[in-house]
Amino acid sequence: MNRFGYTRAGSVAEAIQAFAAHPDARFIAGGTNLVDLMKYDVETPDHLVDITRLPLDQVEDGTDGALRVGALVGNADLAYDRRVQERFPLLASALLAGASPQLRNMATTGGNLLQRTRCHYFYDPATPCNKREPGTGCPAIQGVNRNHAILGTSERCIATHPSDLCVALAALEATVLVTGPNGDRRIPFAEFHRLPDDRPEIDTTLAPGELITAVEIPAADFGAHHTYLKLRDRHSYAFALVSVAAGLAMDGGRIVRARLALGGVAHKPWRDPAAEALLSGQPATDDSFRKAADHLLSGAVPRSGNGFKIALARRAIVRALRQAAAGTPQSQTDKRIQ
Amino acid sequence: MTTVTPFVGTPRSRVDGRAKVTGAARYAAEFDAPDLAHGWVVSSAVARGRIARIDTDAAMAMPGVLKIFTHENRPRTAWFDYKHRDQTAPPGHPFRPLYSDTILHSGQPIALVVAETLDIARDAASLVRVLYETEEHATDLAARRDTAYVPPKKRSGIKPPPKPRGDAPGAFTSAPVQVRQESRVPAEYHNPMEPHAATVVWKGKDGIVVHDKTQGAQNSQSYIASVFGLSPSKVQVVAPFVGGAFGSGLRPQYQVFLAVMAALELERSVRVSLTRDQMFTFGHRPETLQIVTLGAGRDGKLVSVQHDAVAETSRLEDYQEVVVNWSGLLYRCDNVALTYRLAQLDVSTPCDMRAPGATIGVFALEIAMDELAHATGIDPVELRLRNHTDRDQNEDKPFTSKELRACYAKGAERFGWSKRKPAPRSMREGSELVGYGFATGVWEAMMMKSSARATLTPDGRLTVATATADIGTGTYTILTQIAADALGVPMEKVTTLIGDSSLPTSPIEGGSWAAASSGAAVDAACRSVRDALIGLARGLEDSPLANIDPDRVTVRDGRVFLTADPDQGLAIDAVMAASGVDKIELEETVLPDPKTMLTHAAYTHSAVFAEVRVDEELGIVRVTRVVNAVAAGRILNPKTARSQILGGVVMGIGMALEEEALHDHKLGRVMNHNFAEYHIPVNADVPDIDVLFVEEHDDKVSPLGVKGLGEIGIVGTAAAIANAIFHATGKRVNDLPITVDKLLDEA
Structure with missing residues (x-):
């Protein structure tokens, strides 16, 4: 961890100014990720602008x-x-x-x-990483990648x-x-x-x-028809292998409108309005859910260690849509998958 | 006559519990010293090769940096390998930090930056630039399997596989039922809560006091004295509290070498603490590939057992543990062939990790036994009963005691094993498949030569001292109970001193032998003090106890009195004052009975029952119940004993489902080197764990009848869970850990 300067900003304008005054500044609030990365020498800011006193906490x-x-x-x-x-x-x-x-x-x-990716290589300055040091390469593509992306990747990075x-x-x-x-x-x-x-x-x-x-x-009109289903390698305190956020506007047994986003599979939360459109007007059945899942996952590319994520994501989507349609969202305190 | 409830055998809270939760208990990196300097370790980025250039100029230029140690400027240490070998070292060349420009494994310490503050040391360390000349490395055990060899020199204390008995291959060929299980246990890292650290306090001509994270203060002391050419009288190692170790503190690790080196060179106190990431750069449970083949009759009786293991070791040392011998020990079989070989990788030398060898070998055997139960249609518990043995056939000896059948019966009853439907995939609840699994556990019961001192003062206070450690196991508490019983004083009147190289000699705290060994030594020393006290009382002419037969005397509650007439007696202070002594202090040494060691085999046993629920579609596993029934001789303290087993089971859950050092074989490096990505169980993963101790009388293994509990809790647990998953899903996963990807059907 390198030495750095520190400014506590009293206003948003002051924060913007303080940031601009240093070539390699970072804003810091909770610090739960930034400080971690600084300890690993992944982030090496010359200055921290503390924004915790700004009136942005309402x-x-x-x-x-x-x-x-x-x-x-x-x-x-x-x-x-x-x-x-x-x-x-x-x-x-x-x-x-x-x-x-x-x-x-x-x-x-x-x-x-x-938050920055949890890719092992990004976190380890002893290894190459295009995200940390552009142009050094991506060892994850042929290395340890069971947690990595299956969608929207490039040949330079498969981080999630x-x-x-x-x-x-x-x-x-x-x-x-x-x-x-x-x-x-x-x-x-x-x-x-x-x-x-x-x-x-x-x-x-x-x-x-x-x-x-x-x-x-914006206001959501899902009522009880939503869920967040997170699948991971242990039942708490682990990053998602695959997660699904689903919300359904329902009319009886029929889906009026759907929202569907995936975590743990791409460099960003993965959404495809076309997959959601496939659900509109459809009965809330596994068959409808599978079609949407297949569409959302079309284009998924397996790597050496994460091919299972395609099947897992497909099933997780179906399960999540089932939970949402039934109005029985996944509990986050009961550690069993419903 | 009133009877005193002895403390031994009753549940007692930890005597050091309050100190631990209030922070009064100090650990290696928490000791302070005037003018303390701080070291930060720089670790190798590559797995094999040499350091072509190491540039420390920028780091040295930083104000506050005192010195940067590298292979280029390190002080001289002992020349011969044997001088670097500690009590537990395997055969070979012990690793010497900063010895040369050679890189032997990724993460190897290659420099120590010492500075006025930790922050400066850490900042400067990031400026050290290293140019490597890399060589081709190997970290993939499977790819090196064909290079495996039988270690030419055995490791002290580790029995090589027994010679084959009968004709195992022949008997297998003609066996009506045949089972073959290939399995893999990955490298696991101990990762105790407290990272390794050493604070070396410089005392000038008086030498050094070293606060090291160690399971053997005296092992650490003799290593330091030997490596740095110091008189042992100038090196005191003090480690009163150890924040877990699981075996990682058995060998002196590189933090203590580096801290001592820097302190001696700078003539100043120095602390070196490793980061969590650096906890992945030394000793670990070795990745091990195994094949178990079992031949049996249709009645399930074994006619052939073959067990072959290939384990990783480093290029430097032939680390060995007992992996396959269990397969010739646990069940009755006349045709047995066992092999154990090593393959060298460019890794740090593996190191004993909780139930070393047994955890791995018993896993392989017990999933094969489960397959045999399935193949023969015999209930898994019944199958073990049919193959039960009352003799150690490896060595052709009877056991000192073996209540394994009681473990099966009591464990099965508590678990509700009879409710198990035999067929896989036959039990379900909602979207989850339910599985019941079972496995046997076994570990050695050992006692080692050990000394202790007891000191009684007129105020009735008793101090007992021995060099052993308490790595969270409860050693302080059980020694206090034993001492209190021996002299009839309340536990509050006993002070127990351990974890200090200047105390009476004790073996390293490992192998589950501390309770039997240190316990017996403390008991012997206290009994001698008691006898001496009674001797003084008998020698007092005007005393009601004058010349009384010692067998008729009781010592309790600060008094010495006639057992038959408690009013006839004297207070301890009166006895001592009248005798003109201000303390009674005696040291005793105990040894295991050499004859018993030759004639008998001594083991602890367990029966582990696990219930799992597996989401049929998603492959997500929950362990929902575990019952562990243990036979381990006399239980000194049911409360701390239970905690030992709980910890073992939790670690077993981790082994079954989560723990794995993920290697990038191209880089030759462990990649998930932190607690976010190297998974161990969290609370949500740990179900209700029911621990049962079955009655087991053992008058041979140790004077107190104790067999030890540190390791038995983990042995068998992973197999019981894997077997439960097989029962739930019909899928046999023999490549640990059993993660979701291995359970996801292709459908």
Whole structure:
């Protein structure tokens, strides 16, 4: 871990300024990922801009039933917020599927969006990694890759995005609110994270110096027809092999509208509106679910150690849609898969 | 006459529990010293080759950096290999940190940056630049299987496989039922909660005090003295608390070498702590490939047992453990052939890890036995009963005791084994398949030569001391119970001192022998003190105890009195004052009975029953119940004993379902070297675990009748879970850990 400077920002404007004043600054909030990466010499910032005192820690009602979540709202606070529990239970469920209580107490909403991959090679500076050091290569492609991506990969990077929250936010069609040297922007969630293509070192479409201020979530009309199903190598405190966020607007036994996003399979939460459209107007049957799953997974590429993820994801999608259709969302406290 | 409830045999909370939860108990990296300098280890990025250039200029230029040790400037250490060999070293050349430019494994320590603060040392370490000349390496055991060899020199204390008996291949060929199981146990790393660390306190001409993470303070002391050419009187190793070890603290590891080296060179106190990632750069349970073939009659009786194992070792040392012998021991069979071979890889030397060898070998045997039960249609417990043996056929000896059948019966009853439907995939609940699995466990029962000192003072306080360690097992507590019983004092009046090389000689704390060995030594020393006290009382002319037969005297509650008439007696302080002594201090040494060791075989046994639920579609496994019935002789403290078994079972769950060092064979490197990616069980993975101790009287293995519990809890657990998964799913997974990808049907 290198030495670095530190500024505690008193306002958003001050934070933006402080960041711009250093060639290699990072914003720090909960620090649950950044500090970890600094300890590994993966991140070596020359300056940290502490944003924890900024007034971005409120959950507020927006118009038309939307919810505006400040970037500094903690994961635990958000998961147990009454409005989230009542109106966005899918979000609460995804939050509680992630990390541990200690980490959820520290981690923030904005930081969660900016989590970096858990790829072993990215985390180990003794090895090459295109994401960490562009141009050095990707040993994961032929190495240890059972946790790696099957969709949207490139020959330069097969890393996955590790967040659970983001998978739910993708399904909920959230918008990321950012501000920066060039003013405010609203970024649709689907456009926030990017695929690795030939620039795997860039995770998101944030411009340098831009700061996430809030996430806006439009009203969801799934009622009880939602679920967050996370499959992993142990029953808690593990990153997803595959996770599924599903929400269904139902009319009797028929699906009116569907939202479906996958975690653990790509460099970003994986969504395909065409797969969701296949479910619209269809009966809530395994047959319908399988068709949507097959479409969502079309184009999946297995690597040496992660081919199982294709079958696992297919079945997880079917199970998740079954849970959503039945109105019996996966419990995150009972560790059995329903 | 009132009877005293002895402390031994009753459930007692840990005497050191409060110190541990309040932080008063100090661990190796928590000891402080004036002017303490901090070391940070730089680890090799490559698996094999040499360091062509190591550039420390930028790091040295950082203010606060004191010295950077590399192979180029390291101080001289002892020339001969034997000087670097510790008590548990396998045959070969012990690893010498910073010895030369040669790289022998990925993660090998190649430099130590010492600075005024930890932060500076760590920052500077990131500036050390290394240029490697790499050579082709090998870390894939399967690819090196054909290079396997029988180790030419045996490791001390490790029995090689017994000579074949009967004609195992021939008997197999003609056996009506034949079973063959190939299996693999991956490399696992001990990963105790407390990472390895050493704080070396520089005392000038008085030498050094070393706070090392070790299971053997005296082993560490003699290693340090020998390697650095110091008089043992100038090296004291003090490790009163050890935050888990599982065998990783048996050998002095490189943190203590580096810390001592730096302290001697800088003439200053130095601390070196390893990171969690660096905990993956030394000793581990060796990856082992096994083939077990069983031949049996239709009645399930074994006619042939063959067990072949190939285990990894390093290029330096022939690390060995007992993997296959269990297959000739556990069941009655007249035709047995066992082989154990090693293949060298470019890795660090493996190291004993909880029930070394047995965990691996019994797994292979017990999944094969489960297959045999399936093939013959005989209930798995019944199959073991039919093959039960009361003789160790490997050595043709009777057992000192063996209540394994009681384990089967009591465990099966508690578990509800009779509710098991025999056919695989025959039990289900909702979307989950339910499986019941069973396996036998076995481990050696050993006692080692051990000494202890007991000191009684007039205030009735008793201090007992022996060099052994408490690695979380409860050693402090059981020694306190034993001492309190021997002198009839409350446990609160006993102070137990351990984990210090200056205390009476004790073996390393491992092999499940600490309770039997140190326990017997403490008991003997306390009894001698008691006898001496009674002797003093008898020598007092005006005393009611004058010249009384010692057998008629009781020592209890601070008094010495006539057993038949407790009013007739004296307080301990009165006896000592009248005798003109201010303390009674005696040391005793105990040895295992040499005759029994020749004539008998001594083992602990267990029966492990596991229930799993497997999501049929998704392949997600839950272990929902475990019953472990253990026969381990006398149980000194049912509470700490239960904890020992619980810990073993939890580790067994990890072995079955989660633990695996994932190697990138191209880089020759373990890639999941942290707790986020190297999985061990979390609370959500651990079900209700029911521990039962069956009555077992053993008057041969040790004076206290104790057989030890540190390892038996893990043996058999992984096999019981694998067998339960087979029963649930009909799928036999013999490549550990049993992860979801191995259970997902192709459908």
